[in-house]
Amino acid sequence: MLRNTETSWGAISRAFHWVTGVLILGLFAYGLWMTKFPAREDTAYHVAIHASIGISVLALMIARVFWRAVNPTPMPPKGAARWEITASKIGHLGLYVLVFGTLIAGWLLAGSGRAPLDYSLFGIIPMPNMLGTGSPYHKFLEESHELLGYAMIALVAIHIAAAVWHERVRRDGVMDRMTSGRSRDPSATA
Ligand code: HEM
Ligand code: HEM
Secondary structure (H helix, E strand, O other), X not given: OOOOOOOOOOHHHHHHHHHHHHHHHHHHHXXXXXXXXXXXXXXXHHHHHHHXXXXXXXXXXXXXXXXXXXXXXXXXXXXXXXXXXXXXHHHHHHHHHHHHHHHHHHHHHOOOOOOOOOOEEOOOEXXXXXXXXXXXXXXXXXXXXXXXXXXXXXXXXXXXXXHHHHHHHHOOOHHHHHHOOOOOOOOOOO
């Protein structure tokens, strides 16, 4: 089933979740790795690759939000308490806000420092330098990009813990509907 149903995530939503999830975790690790080594000849190359992957993730995230808007959202599992439903809504909204915040801060940041950053989407589509070299906002954006990234990773850790809790403690099928897409609700079609 490509589309979402009332009780499970369809194949397209699941693909968006896992592809963007893996790329975002990879971008975080790559970002840390490339900034923590002392400046060397290929630093700008790695920053440009990080930025290219980041812009691709931004495009995927926009498509993901669009797909979410034109599909049903699966209902909370049976027996979920009101506070659990609210917590999961706030948590998921928080993830979207922090992911987009990190992406947009990164985009504004790219090339705004002292050295020009010549990056194009995997060498194909040239990307505009949003603020221009030597922007007074560079430091602020650098800090924001880093802080938003850390906040997002902290929320992802809680998100993964919650998913494991659903799987191991509640055994309510929430993990299944994002992995195999199977639903434990007998009325489900997915
Ligand atoms: C091992 C890693 C992960 C696991 C096990 C996991 C698990 C899940 C599960 C089971 C759901 C479905 C919740 C439901 O049906 O109510 C979900 C939704 C979601 N996940 Fe993850 N996830 C992981 C990583 C990530 C990462 C890295 C991100 C983003 C940075 C992310 C962002 C989201 C968002 C935004 C939703 C809500 C989907 C929506 O309402 O549109 N997840 N995740
Ligand atoms: C969710 C996606 C992203 C994550 C998790 C992420 C994560 C990171 C992290 C952890 C750093 C190291 C921060 C530091 O210690 O200073 C970094 C640096 C950087 N990121 Fe990202 N990033 C993402 C998306 C982007 C995008 C879309 C762009 C640009 C188009 C970008 C451009 C940069 C640049 C230019 C730096 C170097 C900053 C410096 O010179 O210190 N990032 N990123």
